[in-house]
Amino acid sequence: MNIKMTNTWIIVADENRGRIFNAPDRRGGIIELETLVHPESRVPEKDLAKLGDGSFQTQSGKQHHGLNEPGKLKDHEALCFAKDIAHKLEDARHANQFSQIILVAAPRFLGRLRKELSVSLTKLVVWQLDKDLSKHNIKDIRQHLPTTLPRLQ
Numbered sequence: 001m002n003i004k005m006t007n008t009w010i011i012v013a014d015e016n017r018g019r020i021f022n023a024p025d026r027r028g029g030i031i032e033l034e035t036l037v038h039p040e041s042r043v044p045e046k047d048l049a050k051l052g053d054g055s056f057q058t059q060s061g062k063q064h065h066g067l068n069e070p071g072k073l074k075d076h077e078a079l080c081f082a083k084d085i086a087h088k089l090e091d092a093r094h095a096n097q098f099s100q101i102i103l104v105a106a107p108r109f110l111g112r113l114r115k116e117l118s119v120s121l122t123k124l125v126v127w128q129l130d131k132d133l134s135k136h137n138i139k140d141i142r143q144h145l146p147t148t149l150p151r152l153q
Contacts, residue, residue, distance in 0.1 A: 008026070008126070008149055009097070009102070010101075011085065012104045012136075012141055013104075013113065014109055014134040015074075015078040015081060016037065016081065017038070018035070018037075020032070020035075026151065027149070030142050032138060036088065082112040082116045089121055100125070100126045101124045102128070103127075103128045104128070105132070106130075110130045124152070127146065129145075
């Protein structure tokens with residue numbers, strides 16, 4: 001039997017890097033648990049190999065079709081990464097690893113990420129910030145959060 005933790009998970013992300021932090025209490029520091037990377041999002045679109053039929057292949061070998069308009073492949077990769085983060089959060093929710101979520105992400109990516117969260121995860125989001133802090137240090141990230149972290153009512 002899993003006992004639900006009272007921890008808050010803080011997700012700090014942009015289109016190619018996501019960091020998961022834990023806040024074991026509402027007023028203290030945060031602890032980095034994991035860094036997620038999506039290398040396909042880092043490849044400049046002009047450098048992606050065009051296969052000739054309107055499809056593209058990324059460095060990891062994934063093929064994408066109908067993405068020959070400028071910016072489409074980068075958008076698609078950002079969406080894939082948002083889905084990856086949402087799946088990771090869903091798995092952690094099922095394992096009762098947190099009781100609530102704070103989202104901090106680059107503005108465009110925050111919207112993508114919110115769309116990929118399940119209804120159950122969305123209900124656990126207590127605070128959001130549309131700012132790219134993915135490359136900031138832990139102290140700076142904590143300073144951008146409320147002094148006392150919010151909690152579910």
